[in-house]
Amino acid sequence: MKTDTVPDILPPRGHDAKRVSVIEAAAAVFCREGFAGANIDLIAAEAGVSRQTIYNHHGDKEHLFIAVVRELAERTNAGYFETISTFPDQPEDLEADLIAFAVRLHSNCICNRDGKFLRKLVQAEGERYPELFAGWREQGPSRTWAALAARFARLAHAGLLDIDDPDLAARQFLALINADLQVTMMLGMQPDEAALRTASTNAVRTFLKAFRAPG
């Protein structure tokens, strides 16, 4: 008879803890050093794990890399959907609510650890793993953009916005969000809260000048 206090996840506990710790460390090192420059010994040390354990779990460097990207993509994707679910569908103050939403988007998705890592890995190694990143593109940006577009379409339907092409509006919203932070992010720096608010405010103001429904 099984005395499962809780139907725990299949693999045992310590095993799993090490697994995520490896992924975490590998993500950091792959990002810092690139695929070729990443050193498995260093990843092992940073994960607090022996090198052999990494080989036990993932086989070789390439499979480890793939596992890292999949994990990051999954998390980042989940973060996007969760944040988009807080979109202001019935805003009291449209501008303020959209600004707050943009700030959430930044801190939960674009500027957080996983988001930054994933973006960097896509840019650096995208051409080396076409199928891997094609998959990311379809599961990630395509879906999240569509989700965001649906929310904007709803605001338009409610008469608050004047939007022809909701998909385009969603893309432009995201582009404007990033306008002030492009270079900062490019160099791997972390903008502070104030910068996030400023960037979001600037973006939303311009977005509303372009798309706010007349009247």
Next chain:
Amino acid sequence: MKTDTVPDILPPRGHDAKRVSVIEAAAAVFCREGFAGANIDLIAAEAGVSRQTIYNHHGDKEHLFIAVVRELAERTNAGYFETISTFPDQPEDLEADLIAFAVRLHSNCICNRDGKFLRKLVQAEGERYPELFAGWREQGPSRTWAALAARFARLAHAGLLDIDDPDLAARQFLALINADLQVTMMLGMQPDEAALRTASTNAVRTFLKAFRAPG
């Protein structure tokens, strides 16, 4: 007595030709493989030059990399200024002229070989060479944004646009320009002419909805 037919550049001809050929090949390989993954033998082969020549010219891998970034930054910068000098200061058809300008910006600066390479190198290795990329930032984006902002300010002064903060408008113009091509560029793909036109048209239409002067 010197019979200089033309006051040629100081270093001899073949020497210089090899120098640029090395930079060219190195740029390509550094971008494809990253700094750590780049192989000097491969660069030499791709440049049609012996490995020793590279060491003669640049000393070691790191100095070669620095030379590549400097060269790309210089060229890209020059391209930006040249293209910005074609900004429509006295437009006949504001929308059409701005769209054409945006297309030029894409094909001469953002999507061309040097621009793509430089962006990728900044993103991949920016954290490893803080001073190098800090220099790029000041000589590049800062200056080009200011130059573009000045042009927008002029259009505003002429009563064609309604702009509070020309610097912000310039950043947002560039951000909108890229809105449709973000993912494509991220994966290192080259958008075709039609995509460039579409992206530029979408961007300029929204930009003008936000900033066109009333009346």
Next chain:
DNA sequence: ACATTTTTAGACACACTTGTCCAAATCGTC
């Protein structure tokens, strides 16, 4: 044509990494 500089090809030492193997230690569970 000659003198000087540059380039070339190859060999070389050295360091570093990956991935494997194995015996001992540790962990989780009954």
Next chain:
DNA sequence: GACGATTTGGACAAGTGTGTCTAAAAATGT
């Protein structure tokens, strides 16, 4: 406490890449 599975550390072979050195070949300028 004992059992099986996992982890560990260390040694190891094989491959790869950097940077140096050399002598011969080519190019350059006068």
